[in-house]
Amino acid sequence: MNDTPLPRIGFMGIGIMGGSMAGHLQAAGHRLTIANRSRGPRVDALLAAGATWADTPAALAGESDIVITVLGFPQDVEQVWLGTDGLLAGAKPGTLLIDMTTSSPRLASRLAEAAAAKRCAALDAPVSGGDIGARNAALSIMVGGDADAFGRAQPVFARMGKAIRHMGGAGAGQHTKMANQIAIASAVMGVAEALSYARRAGLDGEAVLAALAPGAAGSMQLTALGPKMLAGDFAPGFMVKHFLKDLGIAVAEAEAMGLALPGLAQSRALFDRIAAELGGDVGTQAIIAAYR
Amino acid sequence: MNDTPLPRIGFMGIGIMGGSMAGHLQAAGHRLTIANRSRGPRVDALLAAGATWADTPAALAGESDIVITVLGFPQDVEQVWLGTDGLLAGAKPGTLLIDMTTSSPRLASRLAEAAAAKRCAALDAPVSGGDIGARNAALSIMVGGDADAFGRAQPVFARMGKAIRHMGGAGAGQHTKMANQIAIASAVMGVAEALSYARRAGLDGEAVLAALAPGAAGSMQLTALGPKMLAGDFAPGFMVKHFLKDLGIAVAEAEAMGLALPGLAQSRALFDRIAAELGGDVGTQAIIAAYR
Numbered sequence: 001m002n003d004t005p006l007p008r009i010g011f012m013g014i015g016i017m018g019g020s021m022a023g024h025l026q027a028a029g030h031r032l033t034i035a036n037r038s039r040g041p042r043v044d045a046l047l048a049a050g051a052t053w054a055d056t057p058a059a060l061a062g063e064s065d066i067v068i069t070v071l072g073f074p075q076d077v078e079q080v081w082l083g084t085d086g087l088l089a090g091a092k093p094g095t096l097l098i099d100m101t102t103s104s105p106r107l108a109s110r111l112a113e114a115a116a117a118k119r120c121a122a123l124d125a126p127v128s129g130g131d132i133g134a135r136n137a138a139l140s141i142m143v144g145g146d147a148d149a150f151g152r153a154q155p156v157f158a159r160m161g162k163a164i165r166h167m168g169g170a171g172a173g174q175h176t177k178m179a180n181q182i183a184i185a186s187a188v189m190g191v192a193e194a195l196s197y198a199r200r201a202g203l204d205g206e207a208v209l210a211a212l213a214p215g216a217a218g219s220m221q222l223t224a225l226g227p228k229m230l231a232g233d234f235a236p237g238f239m240v241k242h243f244l245k246d247l248g249i250a251v252a253e254a255e256a257m258g259l260a261l262p263g264l265a266q267s268r269a270l271f272d273r274i275a276a277e278l279g280g281d282v283g284t285q286a287i288i289a290a291y292r
Numbered sequence: 293m294n295d296t297p298l299p300r301i302g303f304m305g306i307g308i309m310g311g312s313m314a315g316h317l318q319a320a321g322h323r324l325t326i327a328n329r330s331r332g333p334r335v336d337a338l339l340a341a342g343a344t345w346a347d348t349p350a351a352l353a354g355e356s357d358i359v360i361t362v363l364g365f366p367q368d369v370e371q372v373w374l375g376t377d378g379l380l381a382g383a384k385p386g387t388l389l390i391d392m393t394t395s396s397p398r399l400a401s402r403l404a405e406a407a408a409a410k411r412c413a414a415l416d417a418p419v420s421g422g423d424i425g426a427r428n429a430a431l432s433i434m435v436g437g438d439a440d441a442f443g444r445a446q447p448v449f450a451r452m453g454k455a456i457r458h459m460g461g462a463g464a465g466q467h468t469k470m471a472n473q474i475a476i477a478s479a480v481m482g483v484a485e486a487l488s489y490a491r492r493a494g495l496d497g498e499a500v501l502a503a504l505a506p507g508a509a510g511s512m513q514l515t516a517l518g519p520k521m522l523a524g525d526f527a528p529g530f531m532v533k534h535f536l537k538d539l540g541i542a543v544a545e546a547e548a549m550g551l552a553l554p555g556l557a558q559s560r561a562l563f564d565r566i567a568a569e570l571g572g573d574v575g576t577q578a579i580i581a582a583y584r
Binding site: 005009062068105129139142146163165167168172173176178179180181182183184185186188190191193194195196197198199200201202203207210211212214215216217218219220221222224238250252253254257259260262263264266267269291 | 294317340397433447455457458459460463464469470471472473474475476477478479481482483485486487488489490493494495496499500502503506507508510511512513514518520530542545546549551552553555556557558559561562576583
């Protein structure tokens with residue numbers, strides 16, 4: 001039997017999420033080249049375990065069969081993929097590039113076109129499950145792009161996530177993630193309003209949560225964030241500033257479609273207020289502070 | 293051993309919910325006196341099985357140890373309890389009166405005071421679980437009122453429901469139900485917005501539901517109503533007109549508390565539009581029609 005070597009992977013964005021994800025790929029035996037805005041313990045750990053450092057996205061892409069980016073904002077993704085010394089400037093034909101940042105669906109389509117022009121393949125593959133999902137290789141991965149590229153990426157996705165879904169062509173992964181964030185935006189607002197009402201009515205918050213959770217009002221937002229809202233514990237599971245980034249993309253996409261989403265707009269306005277009052281580093285459960 | 297006879301029960305409001313609930317009490321051996329705005333098969337079935345008909349609420353209360361009402365609107369409850377020939381006009385001292393209508397918390401407090409003035413006890417005990425929950429004696433029952441009255445009612449509640457919770461003093465059952473409806477109001481709006489966005493983005497709706505359901509966007513509203521929204525199936529599980537009644541009570545209570553609930557207000561505005569365009573008899577999943 002002929003052992004095909006595992007694809008060499010370039011990984012950009014070694015943050016809380018990316019650090020865990022890259023670690024899983026390294027542990028699975030992939031040769032890893034990494035790059036990041038800054039050095040730090042996460043980068044050092046990967047280098048100590050054999051990863052190679054690249055000074056530019058172009059250099060990283062040139063040494064990789066598959067490139068994965070987990071960045072902050074769409075403008076970061078655009079710069080890293082399309083800029084001077086960007087990924088596509090250095091990628092050899094046949095390279096598969098995957099953006100796992102939660103980013104703009106329209107940008108994902110542009111990246112796929114730019115990759116195709118370089119005879120490379122691209123996927124948009126945002127995730128849900130947070131840092132705990134990343135640490136436990138239990139992320140949910142929503143993928144857009146062509147089916148061949150998806151098939152090629154699947155063994156790599158399987159090292160990082162559990163529910164891996166091909167949602168359609170370029171941008172479909174990002175669109176699915178936007179649908180996810182849109183549902184959450186109003187759901188978490190509903191939980192905050194229900195618990196604010198209950199508090200004003202003099203009810204015991206824990207008893208209300210217990211009464212609501214098994215019924216038609218039950219939700220992950222209620223179960224996961226309701227107790228933190230009651231306790232005034234705003235330590236972040238998912239930070240308001242990151243959620244606001246996602247909601248801004250969702251609003252822009254919906255506007256481009258001519259689709260009015262008033263629940264989303266209302267929720268975003270409340271989160272804007274929270275970010276202004278408490279800063280963006282609090283968790284999304286801090287929306288309850290808008291009702292004080 | 294001395295067999296204490298089961299309390300005689302007066303039951304007013306033999307509708308889809310009340311018919312099932314009264315039937316369970318009758319099957320458990322309670323002597324039943326019933327009254328309803330109109331005769332019909334549900335009333336006839338209870339009478340055929342031995343129930344007694346009462347011409348007025350006062351007459352019904354006079355023959356009962358425990359009175360239960362399951363009516364439509366708060367004004368119906370007020371009329372039936374407090375009107376001429378109303379329940380409290382006929383109830384003997386010591387009678388326990390229970391309103392299981394979803395109704396106004398402030399009215400519940402007034403009813404409890406009026407009952408106490410007649411040396412009767414009162415509970416507010418709205419339910420969730422719908423007609424299926426009523427049929428299967430699996431309702432969730434949220435109870436407000438004093439603890440002695442709750443203890444006395446518990447064996448009767450146990451014939452109709454499963455999760456039976458004493459939430460506090462008079463009105464606390466209604467307040468809990470309002471918190472439940474407030475959480476639902478925004479959650480169902482979020483599901484409709486997520487699926488409307490997904491449709492416009494060209495995604496497969498079923499695939500989006502499957503991707504969202506296990507994660508942070510997961511909810512009972514998504515799981516129960518998402519597929520109906522996608523199918524355009526607006527057959528009612530819970531009718532828009534009844535939800536609008538509940539939301540109107542919630543808005544009035546929140547305003548009385550000086551509490552602004554913009555998500556609730558937005559959701560209510562959308563349901564108002566749906567009721568105007570499609571009528572109030574469609575199910576709450578019809579909110580998705582507001583995004584066409």
